[in-house]
Amino acid sequence: MNDLLAGVAVSLVLVPQAMAYAELAGLPATVGLFAATVPLLLAAPLGSSPYLQTGPTAMTALLTFGALSTVSEPGADDYVRMAALLALIVGVVRLAMGLVHLGTMAYLMSQPVLLGFATGAATLIISSQLPTALGTHPPDGGVLNRAWWSLDHPGHWQTSAIVFAAVTVVIVVGGRKLHRMFPGVLVAVTIGIVVSRMTDYTGDTVGAVNASFPSLDLALPWSSLGSLLVTGTVIALVGFAEPTALARTFAAQERQRWDPDKELIGSGVANIGAALTGGMPVGGSFARSSLNHLAGAKTRWSGAFSGLTVLIFLPLAGVVYTLPRAVLAAIIITAGMNLVHYVSVIRISSYSRPQGLVAMVTVVATLATAPRVDRGILIGMTVSLIVHLWREIDVHSEIEHSEKSLLAKPRGVLWFGSSGRIADLLNNALAEHPDTETVVIDLAGAGRVDYSATLVIEQFLDDAESAGIEVFITNVSPGAEPLLRRKLGGRAGLPEWNAEQVDPPA
Numbered sequence: 349m350n351d352l353l354a355g356v357a358v359s360l361v362l363v364p365q366a367m368a369y370a371e372l373a374g375l376p377a378t379v380g381l382f383a384a385t386v387p388l389l390l391a392a393p394l395g396s397s398p399y400l401q402t403g404p405t406a407m408t409a410l411l412t413f414g415a416l417s418t419v420s421e422p423g424a425d426d427y428v429r430m431a432a433l434l435a436l437i438v439g440v441v442r443l444a445m446g447l448v449h450l451g452t453m454a455y456l457m458s459q460p461v462l463l464g465f466a467t468g469a470a471t472l473i474i475s476s477q478l479p480t481a482l483g484t485h486p487p488d489g490g491v492l493n494r495a496w497w498s499l500d501h502p503g504h505w506q507t508s509a510i511v512f513a514a515v516t517v518v519i520v521v522g523g524r525k526l527h528r529m530f531p532g533v534l535v536a537v538t539i540g541i542v543v544s545r546m547t548d549y550t551g552d553t554v555g556a557v558n559a560s561f562p563s564l565d566l567a568l569p570w571s572s573l574g575s576l577l578v579t580g581t582v583i584a585l586v587g588f589a590e591p592t593a594l595a596r597t598f599a600a601q602e603r604q605r606w607d608p609d610k611e612l613i614g615s616g617v618a619n620i621g622a623a624l625t626g627g628m629p630v631g632g633s634f635a636r637s638s639l640n641h642l643a644g645a646k647t648r649w650s651g652a653f654s655g656l657t658v659l660i661f662l663p664l665a666g667v668v669y670t671l672p673r674a675v676l677a678a679i680i681i682t683a684g685m686n687l688v689h690y691v692s693v694i695r696i697s698s699y700s701r702p703q704g705l706v707a708m709v710t711v712v713a714t715l716a717t718a719p720r721v722d723r724g725i726l727i728g729m730t731v732s733l734i735v736h737l738w739r740e741i742d743v744h745s746e747i748e749h750s751e752k753s754l755l756a757k758p759r760g761v762l763w764f765g766s767s768g769r770i771a772d773l774l775n776n777a778l779a780e781h782p783d784t785e786t787v788v789i790d791l792a793g794a795g796r797v798d799y800s801a802t803l804v805i806e807q808f809l810d811d812a813e814s815a816g817i818e819v820f821i822t823n824v825s826p827g828a829e830p831l832l833r834r835k836l837g838g839r840a841g842l843p844e845w846n847a848e849q850v851d852p853p854a
Contacts, residue, residue: 355653374422388655468714591632
């Protein structure tokens with residue numbers, strides 16, 4: 349019973365959100381509703397977290413729009429079919445990752461990159477809806493240009509649209525303060541439909557909604573598969589990385605086990621289901637998952653009840669034809685506001701300048717590459733990797749010299765990327781102190797020593813011994829000791845390697 353009640357509560361938010369996110373993706377409202385039915389039913393028995401709710405989200409909607417708007421006209425038949433093909437790619441990628449146990453890849457995307465991308469994407473989400481919320485019709489152009497034109501031309505504002513949007517924001521935001529389970533989105537949509545009909549609202553409305561059940565459709569635009577493959581893979585990774593943070597939080601709070609591989613499989617099958625029933629890419633929703641948790645859900649079947657409720661609603665979907673689009677725009681804006689974290693992005697720099705740079709570059713790249721925001725996160729990931737490699741290569745060593753003895757204390761990871769730096773540090777130290785007779789290499793500060801670094805140390809030992817210099821290696825970490833002893837055992841004060849011991853890792 350708890351799952352049934354929680355599922356119905358979530359569906360009251362899911363229906364208007366699904367239509368709103370379809371709007372954001374440049375798709376008919378029906379597509380969003382279809383994506384809120386069968387995918388949820390398929391994901392329920394396969395996922396891991398009892399609280400994570402699958403369905404259309406603002407982030408996947410924006411990524412979908414970015415991927416498709418440059419190759420087709422939003423809302424056109426081929427655009428709708430390409431959205432389904434994109435969902436299929438996302439589904440297959442996630443399913444494959446889950447089957448080969450690559451769920452841990454969700455942890456590889458750094459928090460500065462995720463925070464920067466979410467902030468930049470949220471800025472675009474809000475900007476894309478400003479013209480509709482203000483009732484303007486700006487000339488064609490980029491998302492930010494259209495938003496700026498709308499703000500800069502108050503003479504084109506439509507008062508009724510602004511009122512609908514403002515009331516919606518007040519109801520949704522204010523409702524949360526009254527009670528976290530207050531169905532603000534549903535209330536706002538209901539008021540919008542009723543007032544629009546009573547006042548014969550002349551602004552933009554949702555229009556006719558196909559009140560039918562989803563059906564199996566395999567007629568996808570397969571010729572576009574190559575052009576959508578990279579974007580679909582990015583959506584698969586980004587759309588999964590964010591909700592994993594929420595699922596891990598719930599698992600920690602409830603002291604439950606959580607399996608990212610199972611979650612990938614469930615989400616993958618859900619996206620494949622969306623693709624074959626005329627839907628769009630789906631992911632895990634922060635807001636609906638939190639509501640599901642608060643509503644007392646106990647198992648994954650609460651998600652199935654949500655999908656079933658929306659499925660039952662579909663024949664009645666035509667009642668929303670008079671819903672002002674300004675209401676949907678305001679719903680999207682309020683969802684986007686929760687993802688804007690410019691203060692947090694700036695604050696990162698106070699703790700780590702390199703990571704702060706990664707976050708800021710990701711924000712700028714996301715905004716600059718709009719609508720292809722998938723390129724923004726790829727740029728952020730590339731910069732993050734460069735920063736990581738730079739830090740790993742940048743090895744320092746304290747050098748102490750006294751009475752013909754040299755003490756070297758390298759700090760960092762000794763791997764093939766930094767091994768040359770270590771050799772230079774040691775050789776330069778000997779050049780500065782040519783009277784040295786004994787060298788002690790203290791590896792207490794070396795987090796890891798790989799095979800390439802071991803070869804460099806071995807070469808240094810050979811050169812030092814040829815010059816009549818004694819070398820000793822001390823404070824070797826447990827992780828590095830087997831490899832060093834196997835390669836250098838009996839030299840530099842290292843014990844001989846016992847052949848009966850297990851070989852060190854490669």
